[in-house]
Amino acid sequence: MNEVVEKVVAGDVRTVARLIRDIDDGVPEVREILKALYPHTGNAYVIGITGAPGVGKSTLVDQMVTHLRKRDKTVGVLAVDPTSPFSGGAILGDRVRMQRHSMDQGVFIRSLATRGHFGGLTQSTRSAIDVLDAMGKDYILVETVGVGQDEVDVVKSAHTTVVVVIPGMGDDIQAIKAGILEVADIFVINKADREGTDKTLSDLRLMIDMDHKKYEEGSWKPPILKTQAVFDKGVKELLEEIEKHGKHLIESTGGLHVRRKKEKVRDELVEMVKSRLYEEVVNRLILTGEFDRAVESIVEGKLDPYTACDDLVIPKLDL
């Protein structure tokens, strides 16, 4: 185990790759390794990039990597793609747009599948972030399709979260309101040469203004940037804005950074406990057959689900 930790900290690519696989595949032994790695984390700046499919997230990430490398920063990328609900398989295609960095030793790119199970994505992605952090990457970019709650939770663990939209999304902007708005630190309108850019810009602005009233004075108001990632337009400005947001986190009076960090720790721990409980309790119940028996009883009308739930959970948790 110590050998693994040492190799990760030394930046050994094979070891890191293997460890992330173990995390993803749910190998129980990784917990101890993650514990030992934790003291080596906390140095990376984590950026979340989220948005609907087709808005150009991967291309944007690709260009961000190029700019960060020009500044001699090392970069880790986690690209999360959805799993097919039918087969459980996935085609992880985001890498295609970043593959030109493949030979660059300062860049580590990893594709992850959502695998569609409760809490799993959030947990394994967070652990993967920790691994890349311990590996010594200066920046970690996490790309997700902003659809499920899980994916919103993933970007919550970022220092700065960028929400990407494209012009002419219309109703989709309304959809953003619900879930992602609260996590957005920066909005990007990509493909900003397209018709409808101004309309999208004013829609977003209105939304932020309405929402922003609930924030106190001096808090961060999400800026809106226009980019054309394909042509590398606006990407430099985006990174500058991210930097500003980072400074804001650290410098703003009232210990925002600390508080925010604490909030984050809170969130993360809640998630971790949730998924660990799920894993320990639900999986065991499934294994012993108790779960299926309870389902049968409810179906047969012998039991109500409330009682069934109490019967299952209370003895396990010693409540």
Add this chain to the structure above:
Amino acid sequence: MAQGRRIRIMVAKPGLDGHDRGARIIARAYRDAGFEVVYTGLHQTPEEIVEAAIQEDVDMIGLSSLAGAHKYLFIRTVELLREKGAEDIVVCGGGIIPEEDIPMLKEAGVKEIFTPGTPLGVIVEWVEQNVKPR
């Protein structure tokens, strides 16, 4: 976390030829068989493919070539994996590969070659039997 191992495959197009019909179809077939597929896109050098395969910790690399450069591209990929100590990653090839080249490719370490017309089901079954998540 209790998920269990899942087969991860990299589908890669080495070289300059752009005929990716086969690569794209096989990627979909793998997905539908429940595998996780990392697709590299076109115009990759063996160096780029191997580096990506290691970062992605895949169990197998599926290479596709239709323009006659398979001898150099496939063998170079196997060599590079060996150099990097990653020879446990299985390498397969598909595309327009003359029958007489196959023994030589296999000897070099390419585990299997699928020629045109091989049904998707046969390829998927081969993977299930010969590639184990490590």
Add this chain to the structure above:
Amino acid sequence: MSQVFDRKVFEEIEKGRKKWEKELEKIFASAPERLERFSTVSDREIERIYTPADVADLDFERDIGFPGQFPFTRGVQPSMYRGRLWTMRMFAGLGTAKDTNKRFHLLVKEGQTGLSTAFDMPTLMGYDSDSPRSRGECGKCGVAIDTLKDMEDLFDGLPIDRITTSMTINPPASVLWAMYIAMAEKRGIPRKVLGGTIQNDMLKEFIAQKTFMCPPEPSVRIITDTVEFGTKEVPKWNTISISGYHIREAGSTAVQELAFTLADGIAYAEAAVERGLDVDDFAPRFSFFFNSHLDFFEEIAKFRAARRMWAKIMKDRFKAKNPRSWWLRFHTQTAGCSLTAQQPYNNVVRTALEALAAVLGGAQSLHTNSLDEVLALPTEEAATIALRTQQIIAEESGVANTIDPLGGSYFVEALTNQMEEEAWEIINKIDEMGGMLSAIEKNYPQQEIADAAYHYQKRIDEKQRTVVGVNKYVTDEETPVEILEIDEELERLQIEKTNRVKSERDNKKVQECLERLTEACVEDRNVMEPLIDAVKNYATLQETCDVYRKVFGEYRDPGIY
């Protein structure tokens, strides 16, 4: 108006049909139809029978007419094959320029009437043979061209003032064309007399074949430069061959091939008009290139629909006045993707059927695939059989005795109409997206083709579509086929040759030429003259393409699956 069918006949037909169907019911009650569903290669459902009722509105003048007359359903030239047969143009290119030159001399001797050049992958992508990206690919699927010296060797001793040359080249088409012009001028042949075709169709590359260099917009700009230059300077040259072939090979349906190809044509024409060219000056030099797949009638209907649609596009949409602008002239290649590695001699039969469809569809030129194409590059013997296939169709079968022999067939006319209608729907959709460039940016055609290709493969795997020797009538024994080997030494020799050229040329002059090319790119001036100057001074293919890459940027695979 010249309505083909009198309204009165339909009642009689309906009566007859009912009687026939009643009889059928009896037959199928004891033994059902052979298949649950009868469909084409593109999975288009086909009816049991076609009658005048399926083409009830058919108007002879409007829909069919005479060859050489609008809307050209029956052929572009009035005389068609009664005057001159189609051009038998076989694709050749292998190894070094000198090897290919030998093959060219042989083909001309065998009676071939036009040359067609295949280039190797590095050349197609704009890399020299010594680039690290070219490793293992030199001379593999065509001839390697690095400098004008290679072009000179390629056409050495061939009467290029009398034969036409087709070059299958896309991202660096302008450079290869410049080399051809430079080579001719060095031999004292003026550019005005040169005849031939460069494929020069980048849109289908983004859509299907994926040989790309610069992003779509600058790519179309360079193409427009060649169209403009050709119109003014090389009037007998087809500066663009708008290609559906590769769209089909990538797995599209017949209608998708038809629609995407015509939509590409519209995009090129729009770009040229925007440049200030008169449509009647450039449109007659546009040529097309289609696939001929296995579904005999669907292919014939596709060719007929294509001609009719392009004529309407040119006349109605672009207001072209010259009837030549309305012509859709096309080259055809039999479908490489229909060939099988199993029982390879069956490929001769497949190719013959596909070639026959192309001829009955009125192709201007035809390439027939060799039986071993799916295994490797064709051997001389296999290429000869493929050429003989065309000669037998032309001179033994009698199908070229009359023009458009299938015109008026209820089935073929109904299919032609149906395909036209469906293709218009796709073209309208692309128009709504803002044209082909935006459609490509939205990955629309790419995604449609990927879906169709997967559907097709699934049908074969599930044996809903028969492929003889692959999923039916399978045999175990292997048929030995002789295979052409490309010498591995070739790469080294080619690199040496290019290095020699580089050491003997005037490097300062080359640099100046490349700077002038850069200026033309940046300042939006036509690139052709500076290109011709640069290659005349032996600037390499990659040196000129690097100028493009530097100024316009590189396009990368968006990875649609």
